[in-house]
Amino acid sequence: MAEVPVVRAARRPRPVPAAPKSRRTQAARSGEMKRRILDAAFEVLKERGVAGFTTPEVARRAGVSRGAQVHHFPSKHDLVTAAMEHVFGIALADGLRLAEAAKRSGRPVEALIGDAQAFYFSDCFFVGLDMLLAGGKDPALKEAGIRVVRNYRRPVEQQWLAVMQELGLPARISEDLLLLTVSLVRGFGIRQLWSAEPERVAGLLSLWQDMIDTYVAAKAPASTLPAARPRRRTGT
Numbered sequence: 001m002a003e004v005p006v007v008r009a010a011r012r013p014r015p016v017p018a019a020p021k022s023r024r025t026q027a028a029r030s031g032e033m034k035r036r037i038l039d040a041a042f043e044v045l046k047e048r049g050v051a052g053f054t055t056p057e058v059a060r061r062a063g064v065s066r067g068a069q070v071h072h073f074p075s076k077h078d079l080v081t082a083a084m085e086h087v088f089g090i091a092l093a094d095g096l097r098l099a100e101a102a103k104r105s106g107r108p109v110e111a112l113i114g115d116a117q118a119f120y121f122s123d124c125f126f127v128g129l130d131m132l133l134a135g136g137k138d139p140a141l142k143e144a145g146i147r148v149v150r151n152y153r154r155p156v157e158q159q160w161l162a163v164m165q166e167l168g169l170p171a172r173i174s175e176d177l178l179l180l181t182v183s184l185v186r187g188f189g190i191r192q193l194w195s196a197e198p199e200r201v202a203g204l205l206s207l208w209q210d211m212i213d214t215y216v217a218a219k220a221p222a223s224t225l226p227a228a229r230p231r232r233r234t235g236t
Contacts, residue, residue, distance in 0.1 A: 030072075033062075033064060033068060033072070034072050035086075036062040036063065036064065037058060037059075037062045037064060037069055037072060037073065037079070038082060038083050038086040038087075039062070039086075040058045040059075040061035040062035041053075041058045041062075041079050041080070041082075041083035042083045042084075042086065042087050042123075042127065043061060044057050044058050044061065045080065045083060045084075045127045045130070045131075046123050046126075046127055049130050049134070050080065050130055050131055050134035050141070051134060053076070053080060054076075055069060055070075055073075055076050055079060058079065077140060077141060077144070080131065080141070080144075081141075081144040081148065084127065084128060084131060084144075084145070084148045085148055085152070087123075087124045087127070088124060088128070088148055088149070088151075088152035088153070089152060090124075091119055091122070091124050091152065091153075091156075092152045092153070092155060092156060094118070095115050095118075095119065095153075095156035095159070096155065096156060096159055098111060098114070098115045098118075099111075099112075099115065099156065099159040099160050099162075099163050100159070100163075102160075102163050103163055103166065103167070108163055108164065108167060109164075109177070109181075109209060109212050109213070109216075110209055112160050112163075112164075112178070112181055113181060113185065113205055113208070113209060115156070115160070116181060116182050116185035116186070117185055117189075117205070119153070119156075120182075120185050120186045120188070120189035120190075121185075121188075121189045121192065125186075125189060126193075128145060128148065128149055129190070131144075131145040131148075132145040132146065132149070157178060157182065160178055161174050161175060161178055164177065164178070168220060169216065169220050170220060173216070173219055173220055177212060177215075177216075181208070181212075184205075184208060185205070188201050188204075188205075
């Protein structure tokens, strides 16, 4: 009798095990928690000011326990200072990028005015201002506020000085124009706290741009800053 061939069932291919999900390191989880706490702290500072700032409210908004918050920021002073350093660090990076791009923009002074507006009309500046004012009753807080503003804004201003000097402006003229521009825009930023007039401010800053153009053309004709342009008409 002929042998009946044995038909073996085909083996099913073994499923390829899924790649294990990458697990975040303890440092990554800790960093994420700190960012959540700092973001929440800044929101509380923005809404309530230093006087109304409470650490339990920050923990609630960040979705963390009080113990976890205290582990990263042992005191209210530590948390307020760290929150300001956090947001000022972001503003610093933005300002440095804008200053670097201004070399190729063809309108560096206009870009400087734009950078000053972006900072001095921002929540970051107003919270920092509140921190400095609150320091009148808390010397340690005032000292921390001054340090944050100095450490995180001065590098941006130094970068703008370098940009203007690279384009041919003498150091003294660059310093004068920077200080005048920053002071002017900062004044408008503070004024908007009780009188917001965006169209008028835009027109006055356009006028200031024209004045700078004319001044630079007279004092530093060899610079490569663009010549004066016709003034834009804006409503007042």
